[in-house]
Amino acid sequence: MSIHEPPAIDTTVAHSPRVWNYWLGGEDHYEVDRRVGDHFRRMFPPITDIARGSRSFLGRAVRHLAGEAGVRQFLDIGTGLPTKDNTHEVAQRAAPDARVVYVDNDPVVLAHARARMPGATTHIDADLHDTARILDVASRSLAFERPVALMLMNILGHVPGFGDARRIVHELMSALAAGSYLVVADGVTDGGPFDAAVDMWNRAGSQPYVLRTPEQIAQYLDGLELLEPGVVSCPLWRPEPSGIGTAVAVDEFGAVGRKP
Template sequence: MTSSLSGSGGAGGGTGSPFLKIDTSKPHPARMYDYFLGGKDNYEVDRDAAEQFIKVAPEVRDGVRANRRFMHRAVRHVVAEGGIRQILDIGTGLPTEPNVHQIAHATAPGTRVAYVDNDPIVSTHSMALMAHSDTGADSGTSVVLADLRDPRAVLDHPDVRRIIDFDRPVALLLVAVVHFLAEADDPDAVIATLRDALPTGSYLVLSHATGDVHEDRREDAASVYKKASASMNLRSRARVLDFFGDFTLLDPGLVLVPDWRPDEPARPGTPPIGIYGGVARKDG
């Protein structure tokens, strides 16, 4: 629940791209996520769907914040401890500060970041943010309109290749986006294609929604996304583990996102957060 279905639509990008048409007839996961975070970059259709979700899963706002804090900690780790200086963030969602490049630059100012998403609104807002900040095309940051379901097109996109050198270690971020891939999309093959493109020493940061921690499995909540531009597919811990392939999970492994190397103890009475998160390294 962190973003839209990262990068939608093959090569994406150009003026004639079908992605430049913003569809406001149905909810979009990125814009719903923005609403959950308290943002304003959403439409009535997104707000209505988000409120339906909140009714059956009232912990969702705590969940998206916990997921975002997990992403912050994971990025800090791979940059500070893993020495990573390039990040490919697929399914970035609408920009919320601090964003990935800001977190990375706080530790290593030269870190290069390629953002990928499939929602034209995400692309437009992200590019506008870059244009009005000290982070632009010359600083090693790009915003790409492309589709996770076509991983080869993501990897070969010229604005990804301009930023990312796949001969050097990369951190691949798939934060709360894989649960928008249905089994029919063959998520195993999609993620394997991305993992295989990464050299030794790279990292995979992945989080994924689950129904494991709730008696009702949160099926009613997930069903809200059936009317959205991408369905939500809750998966078990064992299934989410599959997506890491032969990468080596760092301690504490695949856990609920608040439990991944927390900065502070959990607050008493905090509801269970149904999102798994993990960070794994590609060893030689």
């Protein structure tokens, strides 16, 4: 494919980043994505709250890291389609000199990212499993001798084997300096309607997803210093004051850990 040609788009199969974009109120989706997204939502109505709670968690974590923690480098793997409050937007509002490297292996995601996320950002075409390539290319834009915040938001669920997912996290964090951070979040099994909806998705979509337990998500942070309040439902991680009620737990858990 020429670099001047747009990537081929299969509009006959639902696509995870486009469905997630639909749930977040974005514009980059097709009829098949809306159809599967609506079917998922009928089976499991809280999915919209999960998507929005996940995005809000990302924002609070990045604001803390770029603000109070003084982090100036972010490695965001599994970028997804651009929407409101992407990692670089949140980070650079708090610290205009923050640098962000985005990683994805989906040509459609990369095309949108390069068009809509300019400035102090870099975009790498790489698969999550290829940690050596990710680290090699990212090191050309980020100084690995200084702290980096590694963002793994709703991506490890796309790794079928839990052991493989843990290995990937270990390989990435091992390459980062002391004082680096891991921000992680993924959907958790409820033994009921969420599992059933994800099973439907895995039969209808292009990128299967595995729900895990909060205890498994906690294992991604083994060896790190957990920031309070630990591994919790995403809306409960340092919720911001609101005049419209209190934060409500959803079936996605997240956490932030610091490498000692």
